[in-house]
Amino acid sequence: MSRSEASSSSIISVDALEKTYRGGSFFRRGDVHALRGVSLHAERGQVFGLLGPNGAGKTTLIKILLGVIRSTGGRASLFGLPAGSTEARSRVGYLPESLRVDRHHTARSALRFYGKLSRLDSQTITRRSDELLAVVGLEGRDRESVKRFSKGMLQRLGLAQALMHDPDLLILDEPTDGLDPVGRTEVRRVIERLRDAGKTIFLNSHILHEVELVCSHLAIMAGGNVLATGPIAEMGGRSAAENESIAIEIEFELPHADGDAISNEDVLSQLLAPAISGSVQWLSEPIDLECSRSRYACRLLCHEQAALDEIVDRVRGTGGSLIRLLPHRQSLEETFMRLMESQVYVAAP
Numbered sequence: 001m002s003r004s005e006a007s008s009s010s011i012i013s014v015d016a017l018e019k020t021y022r023g024g025s026f027f028r029r030g031d032v033h034a035l036r037g038v039s040l041h042a043e044r045g046q047v048f049g050l051l052g053p054n055g056a057g058k059t060t061l062i063k064i065l066l067g068v069i070r071s072t073g074g075r076a077s078l079f080g081l082p083a084g085s086t087e088a089r090s091r092v093g094y095l096p097e098s099l100r101v102d103r104h105h106t107a108r109s110a111l112r113f114y115g116k117l118s119r120l121d122s123q124t125i126t127r128r129s130d131e132l133l134a135v136v137g138l139e140g141r142d143r144e145s146v147k148r149f150s151k152g153m154l155q156r157l158g159l160a161q162a163l164m165h166d167p168d169l170l171i172l173d174e175p176t177d178g179l180d181p182v183g184r185t186e187v188r189r190v191i192e193r194l195r196d197a198g199k200t201i202f203l204n205s206h207i208l209h210e211v212e213l214v215c216s217h218l219a220i221m222a223g224g225n226v227l228a229t230g231p232i233a234e235m236g237g238r239s240a241a242e243n244e245s246i247a248i249e250i251e252f253e254l255p256h257a258d259g260d261a262i263s264n265e266d267v268l269s270q271l272l273a274p275a276i277s278g279s280v281q282w283l284s285e286p287i288d289l290e291c292s293r294s295r296y297a298c299r300l301l302c303h304e305q306a307a308l309d310e311i312v313d314r315v316r317g318t319g320g321s322l323i324r325l326l327p328h329r330q331s332l333e334e335t336f337m338r339l340m341e342s343q344v345y346v347a348a349p
């Protein structure tokens, strides 16, 4: 263990990291700012998810951590060692998005091949292969040609390959992408098993649900920036920037004449929209709970108390009544969608 690692439990430490792909070639017109000052920290034993839409900068960050490309600013270290250094790399296992295992291999011969690449001796290769085939649920299938493997089985073999040299950190690029629900569940189970065995895992994904199921910590990225980071259990709440904001669930009933309920669009455009412009974000737009009685419910994030007061005044002003007004804890999905929507989308470059 290095001295800097001993002083901190950070396995991955990224500070103000920048990456600009230089343009000007025949194929590329201008510079592309793929990372614009990214900071995040993953600690020992965490399953850390990097979530973001296409082009967010996830793969670029992983490539810098692995030393495949260099950053153009900021710092990235693994175990307190510079990312990309030989010592740091030797302690990382990596599963690329689509690992191509040569079709002539069996699971066992593939692991022997990767074990040799990691300079392991034959005895260690046999012992690690036995252990890992059991961990990834491929014991008994190890002499079959990989030609007969499903995508999920190939991905589990890929996990075993990444673990051959018993790394301290596992980096997985979209580990469940392209798998069917059974394959996804199987891969997720292996990740859970590794987590329970104390491995630190860093994975990227653009699928919120997958990240939510398996990760303990998360960074949400878009446009080369980290928009939020922290333990998943706390990501649904308010972010630091929203400390003054109030998330509420409101349910109300409006009067209606001649048995005609007011349409959702009218509730939105006539009653609520004028009250909320600028100072309120929708978490969910109004839905009518009981059309016949014009009862509506919606979730709002009010950035100032006055906006909430005005909504209440407007409901009352139309002769309506408030049924419920409750504080609302945002789900991870709502937080994610709100961050994406509020992002002044500066897509690279």
Ligand SMILES: Nc1ncnc2c1ncn2[C@@H]1O[C@H](COP(=O)(O)OP(=O)(O)OP(=O)(O)O)[C@@H](O)[C@H]1O
Pocket: 021, 028, 032, 033, 034, 052, 053, 054, 055, 056, 057, 058, 059, 060, 061, 206, 348, 349
């Ligand atoms: N070698 C490169 N040269 C120029 N631009 C690049 C290069 N690699 C990535 N980019 C650009 O950098 C930005 C970030 O790309 P990156 O692949 O890191 O995003 P991502 O979040 O991994 O997206 P995806 O989920 O689609 O893989 C994108 O605009 C992409 O087009």
